[in-house]
Amino acid sequence: MKHKVAIVGAAQGKFGVREDASHRELAFEAFAGALKDSGMKKSEIGSMVTAIAADEFSFALQPSAQMHDYLGLLPKANFRVEGACASGSMALRVGWMTVASGLSDIVLVLGAEKMTEVPTAVATEIMGKGGDAIWEYPFGMSFPGYYAMIAQAHMAAFGTTEEHLAMVAVKNHFYGSQNPLAHMQKEITLEKALGSFLVAYPLKLYDCSLITDGAAAVLLANEERARDFAKPPVWIEGIGTATDTMRIAEREKVHTLQASVIAGEEAYQMAGVTPKDIDVATVHDCFTIAEICAYEDLGFCPKGEGGPFIADRQTYIGGSIPVNVDGGLKSKGHPVGATGVAMAVEITKQLRGESGSRQVPGAEIGLTHNVGGSGQVVGVTIYRKD
Amino acid sequence: MPFKDFSLFISDTKIGGPFAEALKSGKIFASKCDRCGRMFFPPRPECPDCLAEDVSYVEAPTRGELLSFTAVFVPPAHYAAPPAKMPFSKVAQTPCPVGVVAVAGDLRIMGWIPGMALKDIKVGSLFDVEAKTLKNGQLTIILSPV
Numbered sequence: 001m002k003h004k005v006a007i008v009g010a011a012q013g014k015f016g017v018r019e020d021a022s023h024r025e026l027a028f029e030a031f032a033g034a035l036k037d038s039g040m041k042k043s044e045i046g047s048m049v050t051a052i053a054a055d056e057f058s059f060a061l062q063p064s065a066q067m068h069d070y071l072g073l074l075p076k077a078n079f080r081v082e083g084a085c086a087s088g089s090m091a092l093r094v095g096w097m098t099v100a101s102g103l104s105d106i107v108l109v110l111g112a113e114k115m116t117e118v119p120t121a122v123a124t125e126i127m128g129k130g131g132d133a134i135w136e137y138p139f140g141m142s143f144p145g146y147y148a149m150i151a152q153a154h155m156a157a158f159g160t161t162e163e164h165l166a167m168v169a170v171k172n173h174f175y176g177s178q179n180p181l182a183h184m185q186k187e188i189t190l191e192k193a194l195g196s197f198l199v200a201y202p203l204k205l206y207d208c209s210l211i212t213d214g215a216a217a218v219l220l221a222n223e224e225r226a227r228d229f230a231k232p233p234v235w236i237e238g239i240g241t242a243t244d245t246m247r248i249a250e251r252e253k254v255h256t257l258q259a260s261v262i263a264g265e266e267a268y269q270m271a272g273v274t275p276k277d278i279d280v281a282t283v284h285d286c287f288t289i290a291e292i293c294a295y296e297d298l299g300f301c302p303k304g305e306g307g308p309f310i311a312d313r314q315t316y317i318g319g320s321i322p323v324n325v326d327g328g329l330k331s332k333g334h335p336v337g338a339t340g341v342a343m344a345v346e347i348t349k350q351l352r353g354e355s356g357s358r359q360v361p362g363a364e365i366g367l368t369h370n371v372g373g374s375g376q377v378v379g380v381t382i383y384r385k386d
Numbered sequence: 387m388p389f390k391d392f393s394l395f396i397s398d399t400k401i402g403g404p405f406a407e408a409l410k411s412g413k414i415f416a417s418k419c420d421r422c423g424r425m426f427f428p429p430r431p432e433c434p435d436c437l438a439e440d441v442s443y444v445e446a447p448t449r450g451e452l453l454s455f456t457a458v459f460v461p462p463a464h465y466a467a468p469p470a471k472m473p474f475s476k477v478a479q480t481p482c483p484v485g486v487v488a489v490a491g492d493l494r495i496m497g498w499i500p501g502m503a504l505k506d507i508k509v510g511s512l513f514d515v516e517a518k519t520l521k522n523g524q525l526t527i528i529l530s531p532v
């Protein structure tokens with residue numbers, strides 16, 4: 001690579017049911033936040049990459065052009081990148097490539113999704129077609145349905161329990177309650193999680209992430225510009241991406257997201273670190289089982305031990321690897337295209353020591369893990385404090 | 387071909403016609419590459435390994451271990467129950483479980499598991515896969531315990 005790449009500005013807008021703001025207004029909040037965070041002038045931005053997962057939510061053929069125009073970035077380059085729920089990480093990858101290659105010195109990566117303009121059943125249908133519309137949807141499969149099958153396979157193979165799943169929800173709500181930008185800022189009890197209604201057996205309401213509106217943005221710069229701004233840079237040290245079968249049924253092991261394993265290995269190798277070196281991580285907890293799989297597939301604990309790992313509170317602050325201490329998708333919310341970018345924002349703030357009551361003390365190396373669909377594409381990124 | 391012929395979009399595929407016809411006669415088709423012999427379910431009209439279009443439709447093996455299952459209690463719009471007509475009421479739906487069976491080799495087939503309670507379904511137990519025409523004419527696939 002020609003250049004090193006750092007995050008020099010980062011911001012997330014308020015996540016939630018944002019009836020008060022349009023898609024492009026949400027994008028503006030994150031954009032203005034990142035710009036102020038960096039102290040950069042807008043004219044210094046060389047190009048933009050936008051993450052938006054689904055046209056069906058935005059009711060537009062080219063929602064990224066609407067946003068870009070609204071931000072006032074004409075005539076700089078902009079286009080949209082899509083990788084389902086990993087769209088944000090894929091946009092980050094493209095932004096990284098743009099800076100690393102020398103094409104632009106400074107790139108804006110922005111993810112935004114407005115999911116609540118359609119009724120929940122329609123949102124469920126749109127997300128359900130994130131599976132195989134011809135061969136899986138005829139069996140009434142929903143997005144939670146795919147992860148329910150992953151959960152069932154995990155429970156059968158390793159003895160993971162519904163309580164283990166609920167413990168992930170309790171942890172993420174605990175930290176989400178301390179995050180003013182989270183969609184749902186309230187703690188829940190294990191009993192409440194276990195007593196909630198079934199969405200797709202064995203997953204219950206509190207095992208599922210939220211249907212959320214929101215946006216997030218990061219500004220990337222090369223090593224020549226990285227120290228010109230208000231905050232110390234956070235370096236992108238490793239970036240891995242891998243893919244897996246469209247149908248989860250065709251995977252060798254239904255309980256393993258092999259794309260997470262491969263993308264993780266790629267990122268660790270590029271950064272020259274091991275799972276033990278990671279001080280803080282955000283992983284893709286679209287469902288509680290997904291967080292347990294991520295502990296294992298990223299090497300935070302051995303395969304099959306993700307359940308006992310959360311039961312031991314190893315992923316709380318003070319444990320061996322704090323995970324999703326921003327509330328995760330579970331409590332912070334999951335505005336699909338924004339999620340991967342919001343993860344990068346969280347790790348940037350953690351490595352700068354700006355996370356207040358949720359700060360992981362002394363964090364120097366961070367990781368984000370972002371899954372598209374039910375594991376069809378995964379992005380893992382590793383970050384280091386300056 | 388409408389939704390009742392198995393799937394919303396199958397009419398837009400090259401294999402939808404033969405596949406639906408076979409289901410109607412009680413058979414589940416896989417495809418087999420005439421050059422390398424690799425089998426595919428769902429069937430496809432070409433082989434991604436050989437780039438060959440010489441494929442034959444063959445009956446898929448029908449017995450294997452259950453890989454996983456679920457039952458979708460909050461269904462997507464097509465499957466959602468209509469709203470309750472009685473005021474202040476809700477319509478509850480008891481969804482049929484859905485599972486995936488690994489039939490001989492590594493072919494995986496998804497199907498409904500009618501007539502079994504969730505607590506009685508065990509990952510790893512043997513199931514038979516069958517083509518089924520429902521009373522309303524809809525074609526589908528069901529899984530029955532051996």
Ligand SMILES: [Zn+2]
Pocket residue numbers: 419420421422423424433434435436437438
């Ligand atoms: Zn072949």
